[in-house]
Structures are given as C-alpha cells and as structure tokens.
Amino acid sequence: MIAEFGHFALILALAVAVVQAVVPLVGATRGNPAWMAVSGPASAAQFLCVAIAFGALIHANVTSDFSLLNVAQNSHTLKPMLYKVAGTWGNHEGSLLLWITILALFGLAVTIAGRNLPPGLKARALAVQAMIAIGFLLFILFTSNPFQRLDPPPIEGNGLNPLLQDPGLAFHPPMLYLGYVGFSMAFSFAVAALIEGRVDAAWARWVRPWTLAAWIFLTCGIAAGSWWAYYTLGWGGWWYWDPTENASFMPWLAGTALLHSAVVVEKRDALKSWTILLAIVAFGFSLLGTFLVRSGVLTSVHAFATDPARGAFILLLLMVMVGGSFTLYAVRAPALKPGGLFAPLSREGSLLLNNVLMATGAGTVLLGTLYPLIADALNMGKISVGAPFFNSVFLPLMVPMVIAMGAGPLLAWKRGDLAGALGRLKFAFGLAVAAAAGTWILQGGSAGPWWAAGGIGLAAWLLVSTATELAGRIRLFQAPLGEAVTRARRLPRATWGMLLAHAGVAVVILGMTGSAAWKSESVQNQRIGQTVTVAGYGFTLESVKSVPGPNYTASRATFEVSHDGRPFAVMTPERRQFVMPPRPATDAAIRGTLAGDLYAVVGEPAGDGVWVTRLYFNPMIPWMWIGAAMLVAGGLVSLSDRRHRIGAPARARAATAAATAAKA
Amino acid sequence: MTRKQRRLYFVVLGLLALGAAVGLVLNALGDDMVYFYTPSQLQAKHVPPGRRVRIGGLVEQGSVMKAGSTVTFRITDNTAVLPTTYTGILPDLFREGQGVVAEGKIGTDGVLHASEILAKHDEKYMPKEVADALKKSGQWQGGKK
Numbered sequence: 001m002i003a004e005f006g007h008f009a010l011i012l013a014l015a016v017a018v019v020q021a022v023v024p025l026v027g028a029t030r031g032n033p034a035w036m037a038v039s040g041p042a043s044a045a046q047f048l049c050v051a052i053a054f055g056a057l058i059h060a061n062v063t064s065d066f067s068l069l070n071v072a073q074n075s076h077t078l079k080p081m082l083y084k085v086a087g088t089w090g091n092h093e094g095s096l097l098l099w100i101t102i103l104a105l106f107g108l109a110v111t112i113a114g115r116n117l118p119p120g121l122k123a124r125a126l127a128v129q130a131m132i133a134i135g136f137l138l139f140i141l142f143t144s145n146p147f148q149r150l151d152p153p154p155i156e157g158n159g160l161n162p163l164l165q166d167p168g169l170a171f172h173p174p175m176l177y178l179g180y181v182g183f184s185m186a187f188s189f190a191v192a193a194l195i196e197g198r199v200d201a202a203w204a205r206w207v208r209p210w211t212l213a214a215w216i217f218l219t220c221g222i223a224a225g226s227w228w229a230y231y232t233l234g235w236g237g238w239w240y241w242d243p244t245e246n247a248s249f250m251p252w253l254a255g256t257a258l259l260h261s262a263v264v265v266e267k268r269d270a271l272k273s274w275t276i277l278l279a280i281v282a283f284g285f286s287l288l289g290t291f292l293v294r295s296g297v298l299t300s301v302h303a304f305a306t307d308p309a310r311g312a313f314i315l316l317l318l319m320v321m322v323g324g325s326f327t328l329y330a331v332r333a334p335a336l337k338p339g340g341l342f343a344p345l346s347r348e349g350s351l352l353l354n355n356v357l358m359a360t361g362a363g364t365v366l367l368g369t370l371y372p373l374i375a376d377a378l379n380m381g382k383i384s385v386g387a388p389f390f391n392s393v394f395l396p397l398m399v400p401m402v403i404a405m406g407a408g409p410l411l412a413w414k415r416g417d418l419a420g421a422l423g424r425l426k427f428a429f430g431l432a433v434a435a436a437a438g439t440w441i442l443q444g445g446s447a448g449p450w451w452a453a454g455g456i457g458l459a460a461w462l463l464v465s466t467a468t469e470l471a472g473r474i475r476l477f478q479a480p481l482g483e484a485v486t487r488a489r490r491l492p493r494a495t496w497g498m499l500l501a502h503a504g505v506a507v508v509i510l511g512m513t514g515s516a517a518w519k520s521e522s523v524q525n526q527r528i529g530q531t532v533t534v535a536g537y538g539f540t541l542e543s544v545k546s547v548p549g550p551n552y553t554a555s556r557a558t559f560e561v562s563h564d565g566r567p568f569a570v571m572t573p574e575r576r577q578f579v580m581p582p583r584p585a586t587d588a589a590i591r592g593t594l595a596g597d598l599y600a601v602v603g604e605p606a607g608d609g610v611w612v613t614r615l616y617f618n619p620m621i622p623w624m625w626i627g628a629a630m631l632v633a634g635g636l637v638s639l640s641d642r643r644h645r646i647g648a649p650a651r652a653r654a655a656t657a658a659a660t661a662a663k664a
Numbered sequence: 665m666t667r668k669q670r671r672l673y674f675v676v677l678g679l680l681a682l683g684a685a686v687g688l689v690l691n692a693l694g695d696d697m698v699y700f701y702t703p704s705q706l707q708a709k710h711v712p713p714g715r716r717v718r719i720g721g722l723v724e725q726g727s728v729m730k731a732g733s734t735v736t737f738r739i740t741d742n743t744a745v746l747p748t749t750y751t752g753i754l755p756d757l758f759r760e761g762q763g764v765v766a767e768g769k770i771g772t773d774g775v776l777h778a779s780e781i782l783a784k785h786d787e788k789y790m791p792k793e794v795a796d797a798l799k800k801s802g803q804w805q806g807g808k809k
Binding site: 356360383388392393523601606 | 670689697700701751754756
C-alpha cells in the first residue's frame with residue numbers, strides 16, 4: 001500500500017513539474033507576477049511529492065518488502081540496517097529516485113534562499129529546473145519504476161553486491177549526486193539568463209554560491225569514491241581512470257573552471273558568454289556521467305543496468321537537454337552585451353588560462369572515456385583506454401596549470417605586474433627547486449621515477465607561493481605583527497577559502513606523487529608464524545580464524561606488525577564469504593601514519609597453514625585525504641563569506657558598485 | 665588593449681592549449697591503446713610479442729594451477745585457448761568456467777604474461793566485451809533479460 005502511495009506521489013510530481021515548467025515561464029514572458037509566483041509553491045509541492053516517494057522506497061527496503069521487484073532483487077533480510085537504508089540507492093531505480101529527490105531539494109532551496117532574486121530570473125530558473133525534472137520523472141516512470149510489484153513475492157531477496165556493502169557506499173552516491181545535480185542550478189540560471197538576454201555581476205553573484213556548494217559536494221563524493229576504491233577493491237590503488245571515475249571527474253573539472261570564471265564575471269564583468277557556456281557544459285557532463293554509469297555502455301563496477309531501452313532514453317534526454325541549451329546559446333549568446341576588456345597579464349588573464357587548461361583537460365578525459373565507444377561503433381576493434389593514456393595526456397596539461405595557480409593570485413585585477421609578482425615568488429621558486437633536488441637525492445637519483453621530483457617540486461611551489469600570497473595580503477614581516485593579525489582577520493572569507501583550497505591542491509599533489517612513486521608491495525604465500533618485511537615493517541602472520549558476520553563468514557587474519565624491533569600494530573584483514581549473493585569480498589586492513597599507510601590483504605589458503613597474502617606500504621596516501629579535506633574546507637569557508645550569506649544585493653546596487661570598482 | 669587584440673589573445677591561448685592536447689593525444693594513442701581480443705582473434709592477428717593486449721574469454725575448466733603465488737590457467741573462447749600466467753592475488757570473482765579479462769604481454773613462448781586480471785564486474789553478468797565476443801562467435805547465447 002505504501003509502495004502504491006509512493007508510485008502515485010511520483011506521478012503527481014510529474015504533473016506538478018509540468019505546471020512548474022510552463023506557468024512561471026509564460027508568466028515571466030508576459031510579465032505576470034501571479035503566474036511567475038506559481039514557481040514557489042510548485043517547487044515546494046514537487047519536493048513534497050518526490051520526498052514521499054523516496055520515503056516509501058526507503059520504507060520498503062527497511063521492512064524488506066520483497067513484493068517489490070526492486071527490493072527483492074537488491075535486498076536481503078540479513079543485511080545490516082545501515083545497508084538496508086543505503087541499499088535504497090545502491091541500484092539503478094533507487095539511485096534515479098535519489099537523483100530526482102536531490103533535484104527537487106535544490107528547487108526548494110532556490111525558492112527559500114532566493115527571496116531577493118529578481119522574480120523573472122527566479123521564475124525562469126525554476127521552470128528550467130522543472131523541465132529537467134520532467135525528463136527524469138518520465139524516465140523513471142516509464143523505464144525504471146522502483147515500485148513495480150512482483151507476484152508472487154519471494155521469501156528472500158537476492159541481496160546486495162558485497163562490494164557495495166560498505167560505509168563508503170552509504171555516503172558516496174548521495175554526495176556525488178548532490179554535486180551532479182547541484183550543477184543543474186548553474187545550468188538553470190544560465191538558461192534563464194540566456195532567455196532574459198542579460199548576464200551581469202549580480203547574476204554571477206547569485207550563481208556562485210550554488211556552484212560552490214555543488215563543487216564542495218562533488219569534491220567530497222569523488223574523494224569518498226576514491227577512498228572506497230582504495231580500501232574495498234584491495235589493490236591499494238585509489239584512481240583507475242575507470243569510465244565511472246571519469247564521469248564524476250569531468251563535471252568536477254568543468255565546475256572548477258566555472259567557479260573561477262564566475263569570479264571574473266562578478267569582479268570584472270567579463271567572460272560572460274564563456275561562463276554561460278561552462279555552466280551548460282558542467283551540467284552536460286553531469287548528465288553524460290549519469291548516462292555512462294546508468295546505461296551500462298561501458299563496463300564498470302558501477303554499471304547496474306544494461307538495459308538498452310534505458311540507455312537510449314537517457315541518451316535522448318541528454319541530447320534534448322544539452323542540444324537544446326546549446327542551440328539556445330548559439331541563438332542568444334551573441335546578443336549578450338560584450339563584457340569588459342582586460343590584459344593577458346592580470347588576475348583575470350590567469351583565471352582565463354586556468355579555464356582554458358581545465359576545459360582542455362576535461363576534453364581529453366572525455367575523449368579517452370568515449371574513444372572505446374567510438375572505436376567500437378566504427379568497427380575499429382575493441383580498445384581499452386587505460387591509465388597510461390590519461391597519465392601521458394592529462395597530467396602534462398596540469399603542470400602549467402599548477403604553475404599558473406601559484407602566480408595568478410599575486411597578479412592584480414586589470415593590469416598585473418608580472419615582474420613584481422615574480423620577484424615576490426623568488427623564494428617559492430627557490431624552495432620548489434630545492435624540494436625537487438632534495439627528492440631526487442633522497443630517492444637515490446634515477447632509482448626512483450624521474451617525475452617524482454617534479455611532482456614534489458610542483459607541490460612545494462604551489463604551497464609556498466600560496467603562503468607568499470597570504471603573507472603579502474596581511475603584510476606579514478612588513479608591518480608589526482599586530483597589524484598583520486588585524487589584516488588577517490579582515491581578509492574576506494572568500495580569500496581565505498581560495499588560499500586554503502589552493503594549499504589543499506598542493507597537499508593532494510604531494511600525496512598522489514608519493515603514493516604513485518614509492519609504493520612497496522609484496523605478494524607471497526605466507527606460513528603462520530612467518531614474518532615478511534615491507535618497507536622496514538615486519539608483518540608476522542599470527543593466525544587465520546573463521547569469524548561469523550551478520551550476513552557473511554570471514555576468514556580473519558591477524559598480523560603482528562613490528563617496526564625497528566618494537567611492536568607497532570595489529571592488523572586484521574578479512575576475506576568475507578557472503579551468504580546472499582554467495583560471493584567473496586576482500587576487507588583490507590589499513591593502518592595509517594603520516595608517512596604512509598600499511599595495507600594488508602589476505603587471500604585464499606594455499607595449503608595447510610599457508611595463505612596468499614599481499615602486503616603494501618603506500619607512502620603519503622593520507623596526504624591525499626588531508627588535501628581533499630582542505631579543498632572542501634576551503635569551499636565551505638568561501639561559502640560562509642558574508643556576501644553570500646546575506647545574499648546578493650539588489651541589481652542596481654551591484655551595478656553601482658561595479659561601476660565604482662571599475663573607476664577605482 | 666583593443667577588443668581585437670583581446671580576441672586574438674583568446675584565440676591564440678585556445679589554439680595553444682588545443683595544440684598541446686592534440687599533440688599529447690596523438691603521442692598517447694599510438695602507445696597507450698590496448699586492443700581487446702578473444703583467444704581465436706589473437707591467433708588470427710599475429711600480435712608482435714611485447715605489445716600490451718587485453719584478452720577476454722572463459723577460464724577453462726580444470727586448467728587453473730597454482731605454484732606459490734603464481735597462477736597459470738588457460739583462457740578459452742571454445743575455439744582457441746591461450747595459456748596465461750599471473751603472479752599475485754586473483755580477484756575475488758576469479759574461478760574456472762567464469763568470464764575473465766586478462767591484460768598483459770604475449771611472450772615469445774606464446775604465453776600471456778598477465779599483469780592485471782579483471783573480474784570486478786557483477787557476477788550476474790559476463791564482462792561486456794567477453795559476452796559480445798562470445799555471442800559473435802556463436803559460443804554463448806546466454807544473457808540477462
């Protein structure tokens with residue numbers, strides 16, 4: 001009964017979405033305030049309907065209602081409660097419902113937080129949001145109904161893929177979706193601005209916090225996914241350039257570019273049509289990511305559904321939304337008032353460089369991801385494009401970007417003084433060279449990979465130049481300490497956020513370089529009592545015992561780890577045999593230190609008292625997570641900036657401010 | 665700076681980035697592309713030893729032999745077989761009679777020295793590439809739905 005209620009709520013949501021898409025749009029065109037105002041209550045009703053449907057599906061999963069096909073296929077009574085709830089979105093239908101729920105949540109957020117938005121812009125943006133919702137609601141109702149009944153109901157469900165029964169799963173997809181769908185806000189605002197034919201500093205100021213919020217969620221989601229891959233797949237890797245990873249990385253690149261170009265629109269009233277284009281592209285990548293993951297056209301752990309009808313539907317949806325908005329862009333963008341001029345050597349010039357490199361990087365990732373599909377369609381044979389391609393194409397593009405990232409913030413708006421900036425960066429440059437040289441010597445010259453020195457040098461450059469920028473802003477060592485503290489306090493939070501995020505990128509680069517360059521790995525048949533030494537840590541296999549779990553039985557190995565002759569840690573990796581579906585899964589044991597992670601995996605028995613074990617020392621991995629946390633923290637600090645919190649000022653005031661700024 | 669100059673700067677910057685990307689892509693496409701074959705396609709193709717390939721098929725029944733942490737087995741598409749050796753822990757889903765994708769280099773001895781064994785897909789499904797290849801050769805009519 002509750003399931004039918006949920007199904008009905010979804011149909012109702014579709015009806016509401018149609019109203020929300022049509023009435024405010026017509027109202028905005030005719031200048032009818034009453035019609036425009038429909039968007040507010042409509043978005044609230046829309047959220048209510050979708051939330052009821054989502055709640056009904058969670059209820060069905062929690063109560064193990066196997067009369068629902070979706071629950072029977074993906075759940076099991078023995079599954080722990082956390083995974084019963086999280087399992088709701090661990091499958092195709094449920095994850096789509098989550099997608100729509102988040103979309104409706106963002107719509108509601110605009111209605112609540114956007115009280116001071118001009119009514120026309122708000123009405124149009126919400127109408128565009130509703131159009132996206134219509135597409136996805138049709139998709140879910142016609143091809144992927146989560147409330148489909150099964151008659152007769154089975155006594156027990158099929159269970160959830162053990163790889164997905166993991167705390168990482170509970171949070172990774174919702175985070176990722178909050179990011180993906182969050183870019184729909186920028187998209188809707190961009191399309192609304194195109195319809196209005198007006199993009200100005202105030203527009204950028206409204207779009208920035210939404211984009212920033214989406215970017216924060218996406219960053220969290222990617223980091224969580226990477227962490228999940230790192231510890232559940234049991235290979236000690238954290239990024240495989242897998243199509244689904246790329247699917248989340250492309251919107252991140254476009255979104256990062258959008259964040260930076262929106263700054264230029266806000267501060268300098270330039271790069272307007274480019275920013276609009278980026279907003280469309282960022283959401284287009286999100287849709288493409290949904291398509292790649294949901295259609296099953298590319299093999300991947302995440303590919304739940306391989307139903308061609310669904311793939312075709314999403315492809316159609318993708319073509320209509322992206323094609324439609326590009327057409328609108330082509331027609332309307334030339335009509336946008338051209339923005340201000342600027343010199344290449346300026347803050348906005350460096351932001352443009354960032355944009356060009358980010359966009360090119362996203363383009364190469366797109367090419368590498370889709371190339372196997374293209375080659376297959378053209379009968380050029382089956383090809384897989386793996387890590388070597390991306391490493392040799394994408395990474396070189398990021399080198400100039402990181403270099404520019406260090407110098408860019410030191411340049412002034414309008415006309416930067418490159419010589420002055422470089423003068424201030426002498427120290428950063430010297431330290432970077434020293435770090436690279438030190439790395440080279442420490443790793444024993446060519447005994448380690450040559451690029452390790454480069455990576456560490458780049459990270460040092462970015463870290464020190466970001467610190468230089470901070471020191472310059474607060475006049476550290478130039479003015480009395482008290483004045484520096486006062487200045488630091490007065491520094492806008494957006495600036496703090498930028499500095500923190502840039503430093504975070506430097507820390508991430510440190511972690512990536514270290515873990516990729518100096519990993520120690522040892523695979524062997526290990527006898528009980530035998531000690532294997534990896535990177536100076538002695539792993540003694542003490543025992544392997546059978547341990548029961550809620551819906552699996554595990555072989556739990558106990559390793560006594562010693563370092564410098566002293567006991568250091570006890571690690572207990574498991575190999576789990578799940579009941580339903582009857583499948584094994586690996587649970588690696590990880591012991592993190594600042595220098596790196598100890599990582600132990602136990603495999604199959606290889607004779608009496610002998611097990612295959614895999615032991616790693618993954619250097620500097622924790623730095624990646626610390627860096628990712630700094631990126632997210634930077635985003636949050638920037639989001640808490642007063643200007644965003646109070647909300648965008650009225651358009652007239654913003655225009656005056658922009659004019660004053662331009663004069664100054 | 666005039667509007668024209670600014671536009672020129674835009675275009676030059678874009679072309680530079682695009683040129684760099686195209687150069688890098690062309691450089692990578694030659695070396696870093698890995699072709700996928702079934703054992704019988706491989707026999708027909710004469711792939712030079714030392715080139716990285718991906719081979720997909722089924723793990724032949726009764727062919728898996730373990731010596732220490734090194735595993736040897738044969739990949740079959742029921743027409744041709746390819747002896748394969750791999751050192752390391754096999755993926756959890758690896759077993760006889762199941763689909764597998766192995767990536768590595770063919771040695772001069774005609775053995776695939778795999779550096780990576782993929783079986784991370786869902787157990788319900790064949791690896792897509794394998795299913796397609798086996799369907800094409802008429803060896804497998806299964807398939808979900």
